[in-house]
Amino acid sequence: xxxxLKITSSKDFWAGLMFIAFxxxxxxxxxxxxxxxxxxxxxxxxxxxxxxxxxxxxxxxxFVQAFLAKSSEPAIxxxxxxxxxVAALVLGAIAYFLRDMRDATLPGYTVGxxxxxxxxxxxxxxxxxxxxxxRVFPFRIWRVIIGLGLGGFAYWWYTQMPPHEAxxxxxxxxxxxxxxxxxxxxxxxGERSLWVVLFSVVVxxxxxxxxxxxxxxxxxxxxxxxxxxxxxxxxxxxxAVALAIFSVLSFVKGLGLPMNIWPGFWE
Amino acid sequence: MESFFGEFGVLLGTxxxxxxxxxxxxxxWQNLLYCLVGVLLGTxIGVLxxxxxxxxxxxxxxxxxxxxxxxxxxxxxxxxxxxxxxxxTTAILVNIPGESSSVVTCLDGYQMARQGRxxxxxGIAAIGSFFxxxxxxxxxxxxxxxxxxxxxxxxxxxxxxxxxxxxxxxTVLAHGSLLKAIAMVLLGLLLGLVGTDVNSGVARxxxxxxxxxxxxGFVSVAMGVFGFAEIIANLEQKEKREIFTKKVSNLLPSLQxxxxxxxxxxxxxxxxxxxxxxxxxxxxxxxFAAYTLEKKVSKNSAMFGKGAIQGxxxxxxxNNAGAQTSFIPLLTLGIPSNPVxxxxxxxxxxxxxxxxxQVMTERPQLFWGMIxxxxxxxxxxxxxxxxxxxxxxxxxxxxxxxxxxSILVFCCIGVYSISNSPFDVMQTAAFGVVxxxxxxxECEPAPLILGFILGPLMEENLRRAMLLSRGDPLVFFQRPxxxxxxxxxxxxxxxxxxxxxxxxxxEAFVEA
Numbered sequence: 001x002x003x004x005l006k007i008t009s010s011k012d013f014w015a016g017l018m019f020i021a022f023x024x025x026x027x028x029x030x031x032x033x034x035x036x037x038x039x040x041x042x043x044x045x046x047x048x049x050x051x052x053x054x055x056x057x058x059x060x061x062x063f064v065q066a067f068l069a070k071s072s073e074p075a076i077x078x079x080x081x082x083x084x085x086v087a088a089l090v091l092g093a094i095a096y097f098l099r100d101m102r103d104a105t106l107p108g109y110t111v112g113x114x115x116x117x118x119x120x121x122x123x124x125x126x127x128x129x130x131x132x133x134x135r136v137f138p139f140r141i142w143r144v145i146i147g148l149g150l151g152g153f154a155y156w157w158y159t160q161m162p163p164h165e166a167x168x169x170x171x172x173x174x175x176x177x178x179x180x181x182x183x184x185x186x187x188x189x190g191e192r193s194l195w196v197v198l199f200s201v202v203v204x205x206x207x208x209x210x211x212x213x214x215x216x217x218x219x220x221x222x223x224x225x226x227x228x229x230x231x232x233x234x235x236x237x238x239x240a241v242a243l244a245i246f247s248v249l250s251f252v253k254g255l256g257l258p259m260n261i262w263p264g265f266w267e
Numbered sequence: 268m269e270s271f272f273g274e275f276g277v278l279l280g281t282x283x284x285x286x287x288x289x290x291x292x293x294x295x296w297q298n299l300l301y302c303l304v305g306v307l308l309g310t311x312i313g314v315l316x317x318x319x320x321x322x323x324x325x326x327x328x329x330x331x332x333x334x335x336x337x338x339x340x341x342x343x344x345x346x347x348x349x350x351x352x353x354x355x356t357t358a359i360l361v362n363i364p365g366e367s368s369s370v371v372t373c374l375d376g377y378q379m380a381r382q383g384r385x386x387x388x389x390g391i392a393a394i395g396s397f398f399x400x401x402x403x404x405x406x407x408x409x410x411x412x413x414x415x416x417x418x419x420x421x422x423x424x425x426x427x428x429x430x431x432x433x434x435x436x437x438t439v440l441a442h443g444s445l446l447k448a449i450a451m452v453l454l455g456l457l458l459g460l461v462g463t464d465v466n467s468g469v470a471r472x473x474x475x476x477x478x479x480x481x482x483x484g485f486v487s488v489a490m491g492v493f494g495f496a497e498i499i500a501n502l503e504q505k506e507k508r509e510i511f512t513k514k515v516s517n518l519l520p521s522l523q524x525x526x527x528x529x530x531x532x533x534x535x536x537x538x539x540x541x542x543x544x545x546x547x548x549x550x551x552x553x554x555f556a557a558y559t560l561e562k563k564v565s566k567n568s569a570m571f572g573k574g575a576i577q578g579x580x581x582x583x584x585x586n587n588a589g590a591q592t593s594f595i596p597l598l599t600l601g602i603p604s605n606p607v608x609x610x611x612x613x614x615x616x617x618x619x620x621x622x623x624x625q626v627m628t629e630r631p632q633l634f635w636g637m638i639x640x641x642x643x644x645x646x647x648x649x650x651x652x653x654x655x656x657x658x659x660x661x662x663x664x665x666x667x668x669x670x671x672x673s674i675l676v677f678c679c680i681g682v683y684s685i686s687n688s689p690f691d692v693m694q695t696a697a698f699g700v701v702x703x704x705x706x707x708x709e710c711e712p713a714p715l716i717l718g719f720i721l722g723p724l725m726e727e728n729l730r731r732a733m734l735l736s737r738g739d740p741l742v743f744f745q746r747p748x749x750x751x752x753x754x755x756x757x758x759x760x761x762x763x764x765x766x767x768x769x770x771x772x773x774e775a776f777v778e779a
Contacts, residue, residue: 012444048460201675213680220679247676
């Protein structure tokens, strides 16, 4: 069965989805992990559960409005495939109830079972997106998904890394992965300048401690300038040098911020 | 009658004594210096499009660690109202608002410049701003003490309702979709809850990241959502800037100009002062409202948009008045009315000062010193800025491709120095992504910031109120002040959601 859904405001559509996702995430995490308490003595979960629920509800209203609002924007028509959605939901429900298959601590666990389970949930996910043909997404959804995956990996890696230790190789690798994650998400929106700017910031954060302020500033200026519309090597070099001198003089010498000026292994 | 004058005299006496104390603090050479740095920096970022007071204050917050609280707040306040002066220069000469609160100044200011009257336009903007600044300073000095006294009687229920009112008002006055604005407030409140819960000691939503157990850094959110997202959005558009190259001469407006605009300055000041006090108000709203009012009041409204001096005088007075009076809720109630004030709260907390009505009694030097410094700062702005306009114009010639890497460098160093760890920088980059998505989806970030700063406060007061009432939620309706505030909040919502008003509101924002 195919139903045509007309989205009159794609911005509301995505904003609504975003609010629903945030609301549900906060609601779910809070009620699962923290104590609710009573209305007299509220536990740590009370306030976030209420707010999360409210946010998801509001998000739903915004989402529904995206289909109802009158707007001068050209309507997007989605040839919405209901059966894909139904199948995705059914498969998803099955996967949820069989989630014990993934639990290695239970008796009867085999890797094969976990693989089967992963495949079933994967199909559910693909069907869910397949219900809405991909081109209605205002950005390249796969890049976002891969970017988010890499970002999750970078986060996991971060929790594994010993904190505040200048292991250059690990830092470089982690910088690369996080940069790639940010980059992919931004590349999904099409504009190079966007992700270059954020990438430059991520690089700055990572190299400041091991390589010092001068190198970090120069890198930041060069990478971010590359994200602009025109890149003039001579001008950018002068700017980078000037900014490096200025920030060393004012922030380290003047304000006394505790930062390395030169790479740690030089000193 | 006699007793009235007697009381009035006493009031005037304490006011004079308080202001005297304030000036003795503000006029110390150190505070004068920080005030000067603040207003100059404010003017600078006001002149430059693409960086606003929010990002600048966020950038400087870590630096204020090293200062004493009074100097720090004097400097940060100077940035905010200094930016209102600077913003008008760009609006008039380049037809680009240097600050969002100068958007309407472009309409008539640039036309005046094209007619060769850039000088008088700049002059009247500065004079109007100065007048408004003086009046607003007096209003703060007069209105703050009684308000703080009322606020001292507030219990948790009153505080909770006050915050509800503040947040609702902020969403009503934000432009764009009301529903989305409320959703953004909720999202902000939730993000504010990340970190260790004071009552139970549970680290909420921290996902095992030790840095998150102290909560999400406020500077990161503000800088990411306002600073980085703004740079990225700016880079998306091709740069085209047409600078008024003709030499600006004769800054003093003529006698006729004064005759034409004195009433507008008065109206703008009054309207701006009133709107600044409102939660959700501040410079931006004040300037829009003042321009609309002038157009309504004027006998020849056809002149507007074609270089009417009233169209410069009124909004410029209003935005400066609004910028200053928005300190009133902050100083008396400890509640921020806009994102800049939320940052000021952050600055106070960095210094270990709990914002609220007790600041005035416990730290009179800080309180009155800051108020007095506003007047001093305004004087500095008028005296220094008019001769320096040539320099600001030169700065405007600096292309954005040079500006934005510089802004990024300062932002990154500022963020990094909060706790000397790359984590804050990453966090800010992440909020840059989020902020960019907000821009794309037309979700206003200002309500989110307010919610973020109020989240923990609101939860705390809700808990206390419910504990005191033994779990009876009716307590919010039984206490008269609390009830009144909730009723006003409900009234605001109903009014805005009413179809007729809704249409008008959308029109007003489109027109502006």
